[in-house]
Amino acid sequence: MQTIDALDSTLRSYLNQEQAQQVRRAYYFAEQAHFGQIRRSGEPYVTHPLAVAGILADMHMDHQSLVAAMLHDVIEDTGIDKLAIGNQFGPAVAELVDGVSKLTQMEFSSLAEKQAENFQKMALAMARDIRVILVKLADRLHNMRTLGVLPQDKARRIARETLEIYAPIAMRLGMNAVRIEFEDLGFSALHPMRARRIAAAMRSSGGNRKELVDKIRHQIESTLEQEGHEVEVIGREKHLYSIYSKMKSKKKSFSEIMDIYAFRIIVDSVDTCYRVLGCIHSLYKPVPGEFSDYIAIPKANGYQSLHTVLKGMHGVPIEIQIRTREMEEMANNGIAAHWLYKSEGQSANASHARAREWVQGLLEMQQRAGNSLEFIESVKIDLFPDEIYVFTPKGRILELPRGATAVDFAYAVHTDVGNSCVACRINRRLAPLSEPLQSGQTVEVLTAPGARPNPSWFNYAVTAKARTNIRHYLKHQTRDDSVALGKRLLDKALQVFDSGLEQLPAEQLQDYLQRHDYAALDDLLEDIARGNRLPPITAQQILGELAAGLLEPPSRDSQPVAIRGTEGFMVTYARCCHPIPGDPIEGYLSSEKGVVVHRERCKNLAEMREHRERLVALRWDEQVQGEYMTELRIEVENRRGMIAVLATRINSIGVNIEKISTEDKDYQFTYVDLSLQVRSRVHLADIMKRLRTVGSVRRVSRLKNEAPLRRPKQGASR
Incomplete structure (x- = not known):
């Protein structure tokens, strides 16, 4: 258990005497405020804020963040208010503490709504001062470390929330070390037996791997030394949650996942990164398509590194990451690396700028969201671990989550572009707005005056910004439609009374x-x-x-x-x-x-x-407009290529197929179910007529979901 004296010695290594003294004074203030309060573990409550401050001190955070860490539960758990903290430690600290504090004075209809409101309040505070989230992450990290004393259902709820929200936020801010600890602690709390079995399997396989790891490391070090490069080669161990996630998503066994050997090479400069890459590729054969340059195009959280996959001795796959010492610090601690808080008049570094841009995006989403639950849903969507990089026609690079479409791209360019987009070109060819984008593509959005978002975009828009803006626009645009329809409905009801x-x-x-x-x-x-x-x-x-x-x-x-x-x-x-x-x-x-x-x-x-x-x-109405979804069932002979034949025939008519599925009727015939967009029954009849002319089509019918007609009882008059 950390003491204030041990923390003080850490602080004096990078803070001046006055700043360290202010953190000590905050400790005594918190100790007095929490006097008599005991944690579930039996320790005095003040040990928790002290541990949170210790986590931030290890990141070399500034003294105001550490003071806020000491006081972060004072507003919530004691009778001391924000004004009193401001008088004692200044308004900046008071704002930080208030931002981290939960909403305890309001009544909520559900636990989910309470959590969403708390996070929404914290997001607003983050927009004013990004240190709020760093204090909150440190607070959550200590709570996760002491999760074992809580009842199982509460521990599981906190662990799930950590994996769904706080671990992705730590990753978004580039704080890899915090993210890994969140994931492993959360995984152990949610699935203790799986965590124990994977940990045991890792220990038993350690001896077999060590010899080969040492041999590969020695080869890399010797090759680079001969070329005159002074580097540090570190064998990377996969953590529990990473192994579990890969086993689950790739449907591979533990031994298949652990067959990959991973190394990190730390060098002195960016120029050396690329020179070392050339040496490594001459030592082992690179795997085509497995090279990523995150130095030229950094990730959204500021992460920079060269990634490559090689085939080593005996065909063993080897993952290599090459980066500078500064990039290594950034990869582990992200925005908290070498923290020096910037005022508005000073320029923040690239990581801070990216983090602030993300937080501003959160603020925009919060303003457009209908309620807190809608907002937190948007935040979860936004915390994607995988990115793609696409280009505008003028060469600007945009980062989007994997699976993003041209609609997401349009809203990433500008909200007005998204609201008025009608079509797109991908690598100069016309493409559907729903087509998923790939890294390296050039995307051009075509807009039209008077165009507006289509509700169907919700089916394939994946970014929180796109979904929030579509929802917001349609909410406001539907008022005129609603008023017109309401007028017609009320008029019809009044007609019954001759009015x-x-x-x-x-x-x-x-x-x-x-x-x-x-x-x-x-x-x-x-x-x-x-x-x-x-x-x-x-x-x-x-x-x-x-x-x-x-x-x-x-x-x-x-x-x-x-x-x-x-x-x-x-x-x-x-x-x-x-x-x-x-x-x-x-x-x-x-x-x-x-x-x-x-x-x-x-x-x-x-x-x-x-x-x-x-x-x-x-x-x-006689002048009805638009296209409407309908479903057809086509009974066809079991023959290779029949779906392609049907799709080609429908495409030649100029009809969009929304969905297609098959179901075997017997060994000879198959049902093909199609969802189509049609203009009317006449249009549908024409489509069905043309489909019946296709060879091997036995029957074409419309799926109707109709109730059977009531037949008169026997003997009743007709």
Whole structure:
């Protein structure tokens, strides 16, 4: 257990006497504030903030961060407030402590919401001062080291949160040593038996590996020494969680994962890195496609190194990383390496600049997110470990997560470019917006004035920035659509009572809006479109005389509401029956989803008829626009290349295939299920007619999800 005297001797090695003394004073302040509080392990509570400060001292953090580490639980667990800390240690420290403190004064509906709100608050504090996250990571690291004293369910919850959020954040900030410890401690808490077995297997294989590792290291050192290079060669050991993850993702056994030997070569300069690379490639044969230059193009967290994979003696694969001493420090400690906090007037180094850019991105996401749970979902999406590097037409390099598409690229260039993109060129050829990008490609986004984000982009946009901006834009754009649809629904409901929205007295309508806390008529209409208010009941309430006692409204068949296909998010088309223009349809008012359009004979709609007040009579408008999803089942002979033949025929008609799957009917025939975008039933009939002309096609039918027609009972009149 660390003491304040041991910490003080570490501090005096890099801080001046006054700064070290202030950290000591913060310790005594925390000791007094936490007096009488005991940790679950039985130790005095002050041992925790002391250990957190010790972790930061090992990173050579500045004195304000260390003072904040000493006091980080004072606001949350004692009666001392932010103002008192500011008076004692200054406003900068008070802001740091407040940023790390949890939200203890608010009530939350769930534990997930509480965690999300806490992280959201911390992200806002990070935007003001990035040291907040470093104090928080040190706090979490000590909690993970002492996880064994907690109840198993709580320990597992903390371990899962650490693996999902804090380990990726440490990686994003380049703090590799912290990340590795987070992952190993979290893995041991979540899967103790697997961790023990892998650790035992590593110990038993250690003796066999040592001889070969020493032989490879000696060869590398001798070759480089002959070339006049003074280097340090270190054998890299894989950590527990890394081995487990690779075994799981690559479906390989422990022995296959451990067959790879990894070394790190530390040199004196960038120029030497490339010279050493040439020497290594002359010693062993490099594996094609396995070389990465992170010195010329650093990772987002500032990581720099040359990576190569070689075939060594007896065909043994060897992973080599070549980097300078400074790069080694950056790889292990990231933004905390050689910490010297920069004020706004001074220029931060590249790592700090990248970290701040990432935090500013978090801030933008937070501002556009609907709530804290949506925000933390976006953060998790954003913490991708693998990156690709693509080029703009002018040669600018953009870093994106693996699996990113042109939509992600467009939003990475600028939000306005993303909102107005309509197509893209990848390496000068037109390509779908949904095509995953590869490193080294040049991407050009084509935009059009008046274009707007498509809801289908959610299916393939992977970056948090793209998804947040799409969601934000569509939320604001749907208001006009909602108001227009709500007006049509209310008008239809009023027609039943021989009235209409235009015929209502203004004072009667205004009285209704005031009584129900609506600032304007548009707010009421939007609520109706979203399904939060039912049109028949709203119409009855507005017409005061009906509410006063008229039980049965006049019987009058009103015209169904016309669906035009331009209503946006407030009209959704049921995936169970896939209605298309020309189908008889009916609607169901769903809260927050608006009108959900079903085919009249849909099985699911039959179950909803108990709630008749939510059903809406619908018809397709004569000028209906857009393309609509539908599903076909094609029965074909089992023959090689049949799917390619069908896809070619459909492509020649100019129809998009969204999804394709197969299911064997028997040894002779196979079902091919297709999801297509069509304009109408006439268009669909034309497609089905052309598919039936393909050789080996036995039957083409549409998947409908229909309820069977009710047949009259025997003996009943017809």
